[in-house]
Amino acid sequence: MHSPNTRPISVTVDLTHKTAYRPFIADADVAIQSADITPAQEAETILANLPLEPTVERIAIKHLDLFYGSFQALKDINLSIASNQITAFIGPSGCGKSTLIKSLNRMNDLIDGCRHTGAILLDGIDIDTGINVNLLRKRVGMVFQKPNPFPMNVYDNVAFGPRTHGIKGKAQLDEAVEKALVDAALFDELKDRLKENALGLSGGQQQRLCIARALAVQPEVLLMDEPTSALDPISTARIEELVVQLKEHLTIVIVTHNMQQAARISDKTAFFLLGELIEAAPTQDIFMMPQDERTADYVAGRFG
Amino acid sequence: MLGKLILSFLPRASTPSGEPSSSENSPLPAATAPSEASPSPGASLPPGAPQKPKVSGALKEKLAHIVFFIAASICIVAVVLICFFLFANGVPAIVQIGLPEFLTGDVWRPSSGEYGIFPMILGSLYVTAGAIVLGVPIGILCAIYLSTFASRRSVRLVQPGIELLAGIPSVVYGFFGLVVLVPLIRVFFDSFFGMHIQGMSILTAAIILAIMILPTIITISKAAIDAVPESYYEGALALGAEHERCVFRVMVPAALSGIMAAIILGVGRAIGETMAVVMVVGNQTHIPDSLLDGARTLTGNIVLEMGYAADLHREALIATAVVLFVFILLINLLFNVVKRGAKI
Numbered sequence: 236m237h238s239p240n241t242r243p244i245s246v247t248v249d250l251t252h253k254t255a256y257r258p259f260i261a262d263a264d265v266a267i268q269s270a271d272i273t274p275a276q277e278a279e280t281i282l283a284n285l286p287l288e289p290t291v292e293r294i295a296i297k298h299l300d301l302f303y304g305s306f307q308a309l310k311d312i313n314l315s316i317a318s319n320q321i322t323a324f325i326g327p328s329g330c331g332k333s334t335l336i337k338s339l340n341r342m343n344d345l346i347d348g349c350r351h352t353g354a355i356l357l358d359g360i361d362i363d364t365g366i367n368v369n370l371l372r373k374r375v376g377m378v379f380q381k382p383n384p385f386p387m388n389v390y391d392n393v394a395f396g397p398r399t400h401g402i403k404g405k406a407q408l409d410e411a412v413e414k415a416l417v418d419a420a421l422f423d424e425l426k427d428r429l430k431e432n433a434l435g436l437s438g439g440q441q442q443r444l445c446i447a448r449a450l451a452v453q454p455e456v457l458l459m460d461e462p463t464s465a466l467d468p469i470s471t472a473r474i475e476e477l478v479v480q481l482k483e484h485l486t487i488v489i490v491t492h493n494m495q496q497a498a499r500i501s502d503k504t505a506f507f508l509l510g511e512l513i514e515a516a517p518t519q520d521i522f523m524m525p526q527d528e529r530t531a532d533y534v535a536g537r538f539g
Numbered sequence: 540m541l542g543k544l545i546l547s548f549l550p551r552a553s554t555p556s557g558e559p560s561s562s563e564n565s566p567l568p569a570a571t572a573p574s575e576a577s578p579s580p581g582a583s584l585p586p587g588a589p590q591k592p593k594v595s596g597a598l599k600e601k602l603a604h605i606v607f608f609i610a611a612s613i614c615i616v617a618v619v620l621i622c623f624f625l626f627a628n629g630v631p632a633i634v635q636i637g638l639p640e641f642l643t644g645d646v647w648r649p650s651s652g653e654y655g656i657f658p659m660i661l662g663s664l665y666v667t668a669g670a671i672v673l674g675v676p677i678g679i680l681c682a683i684y685l686s687t688f689a690s691r692r693s694v695r696l697v698q699p700g701i702e703l704l705a706g707i708p709s710v711v712y713g714f715f716g717l718v719v720l721v722p723l724i725r726v727f728f729d730s731f732f733g734m735h736i737q738g739m740s741i742l743t744a745a746i747i748l749a750i751m752i753l754p755t756i757i758t759i760s761k762a763a764i765d766a767v768p769e770s771y772y773e774g775a776l777a778l779g780a781e782h783e784r785c786v787f788r789v790m791v792p793a794a795l796s797g798i799m800a801a802i803i804l805g806v807g808r809a810i811g812e813t814m815a816v817v818m819v820v821g822n823q824t825h826i827p828d829s830l831l832d833g834a835r836t837l838t839g840n841i842v843l844e845m846g847y848a849a850d851l852h853r854e855a856l857i858a859t860a861v862v863l864f865v866f867i868l869l870i871n872l873l874f875n876v877v878k879r880g881a882k883i
Contacts, residue, residue: 340777373779383770386793395788396778445774452778 293318293456293486294339298353301334303346308334310510321478321487323501323518325494327538330507332490336458339488340375341368373400376454380461382441384433384448389425392433392444396452411451419447420477439470446477457481459489463496475500494534498522506530629861632854641858647824649844649852656859658826662834665827666816667809669745670752675802677749678756685757686764687786705754713818716747721819728831739821742830747815752805759804763797764790796877803874810866813838837863
């Protein structure tokens with residue numbers, strides 16, 4: 236990955252001979268649409284196409300109030316989720332952390348009487364108004380608390396997402412399935428069991444299969460709602476390892492009850508209490524020098 | 540039939556269980572102390588001998604156990620008795636007529652000693668198949684609609700309708716068929732195809748039966764789809780699938796064995812239905828050669844002739860019931876196999 240200042244900005248390129256300069260341009264990942272754009276415009280295009288650096292904001296939550304009927308589950312949440320980082324939501328049961336993560340891919344739409352004010356922006360686009368909900372869920376994948384593979388074979392489980400989004404050719408599907416399984420560190424274990432029913436896998440394998448299934452649609456963000464709470468320590472360790480690997484390509488948001496887990500894997504931690512975001516900071520700061528007394532009490536295990 | 544037996548037994552079953560336990564408790568009010576959760580006097584009385592409640596509790600448990608056991612045994616006894624009666628009375632006739640002649644003979648003429656039930660077997664199969672072809676798609680789609688698409692208000696509207704459909708006596712269905720469907724089919728085929736048919740036909744019976752099996756198929760399919768874990772739906776939705784895709788590619792396949800079970804029960808219901816079919820199917824004892832031809836079913840054969848049959852004729856009718864019984868047994872076997880598949 237290039238950082239912005241080392242990237243060759245090809246404003247001086249003679250655009251009428253663009254084929255000759257392909258090697259340079261390809262290096263900059265820039266698709267030049269037409270020959271008559273100004274250098275300034277081109278510079279802008281290049282900047283817009285730069286790979287997102289870790290500090291780039293991927294999701295912004297702005298003044299989010301969420302209600303279940305008359306009960307207010309989230310109170311004025313403001314939070315920024317950075318690209319290619321693991322953001323952990325912690326807090327005691329009922330603090331709203333699961334509600335918040337489910338808002339990020341609009342799974343709360345399923346719940347009757349759930350409404351919200353404020354906005355959630357994905358790359359600056361309001362997820363409620365600016366994007367089709369199915370496309371949003373393609374870009375923002377989710378892994379649930381309890382492994383929920385479909386009652387079909389391993390292959391069909393992983394292929395479900397790509398098929399949903401219009402991939403039909405067998406070769407393409409095979410490739411997508413293999414890639415997802417490799418990414419989820421499952422391929423070696425399951426490559427000979429692709430036609431077996433997924434419900435016959437162990438709990439840890441099922442959960443990694445669910446991760447593979449989510450990865451198969453190539454999401455940009457992966458939401459994980461207590462992904463290891465139903466698993467044994469060894470499976471948990473494997474998933475944690477996997478999650479850390481995945482952040483290279485993905486933005487990950489993880490809800491966890493397990494503070495050690497948050498401390499081990501996350502880059503940023505947000506602490507919630509009774510529907511309020513008490514504190515959000517780099518994970519080290521939250522655990523080593525929390526600013527709020529309630530955060531300090533919680534991470535020290537004095538309540539929760 | 541079994542259900543009726545159980546039902547008729549239930550009220551009697553509750554009295555013996557109620558009486559002994561109360562007569563046992565009255566001399567020992569302490570037995571109904573707070574732990575027994577009885578709202579009556581016990582609570583205000585001082586705690587008596589602490590051992591006694593235990594003894595009476597154990598006795599009560601034993602009594603309840605016996606009562607339940609008797610209730611369960613009666614079902615089994617009924618099944619065994621029916622089985623025994625049918626086979627004891629029917630098998631000799633089959634032996635006398637000869638199994639191949641009985642099953643594959645295409646002439647049923649008791650007056651001249653010809654007992655071939657092949658036309659009736661075909662009649663039953665055709666009518667049932669017709670009912671399945673018409674009823675199953677409607678029933679399953681209705682179940683899917685009720686379970687995954689319908690608003691709560693429309694469920695509230697449709698559900699009682701289906702329950703009512705299940706409760707209508709079959710003679711009423713038959714009557715409806717006779718006065719509405721039969722003339723309708725007669726006029727329809729007359730005016731559109733110039734065919735002069737009587738109207739009492741396999742098609743008519745199949746339509747009536749299709750309506751009659753709808754409640755069975757809808758209720759059981761709906762239960763199967765409702766039982767699919769919500770997490771499958773959420774999982775599919777979270778991958779960006781639309782509602783329809785979640786339903787038809789995940790929920791329905793997951794409920795498939797339950798839906799199959801519903802279809803099989805529907806088949807059982809259709810093949811055993813008698814009254815409504817007899818009223819609209821024509822009851823001719825020849826091999827039907829089209830959907831618009833009349834036919835006779837196994838059940839119809841029994842009910843139409845049992846009143847006046849005697850000797851071998853009578854036994855041949857019981858043997859017809861044996862054949863029907865074997866069909867039902869096979870269907871139940873299939874049902875159990877499919878249901879076992881549902882659990883894996």
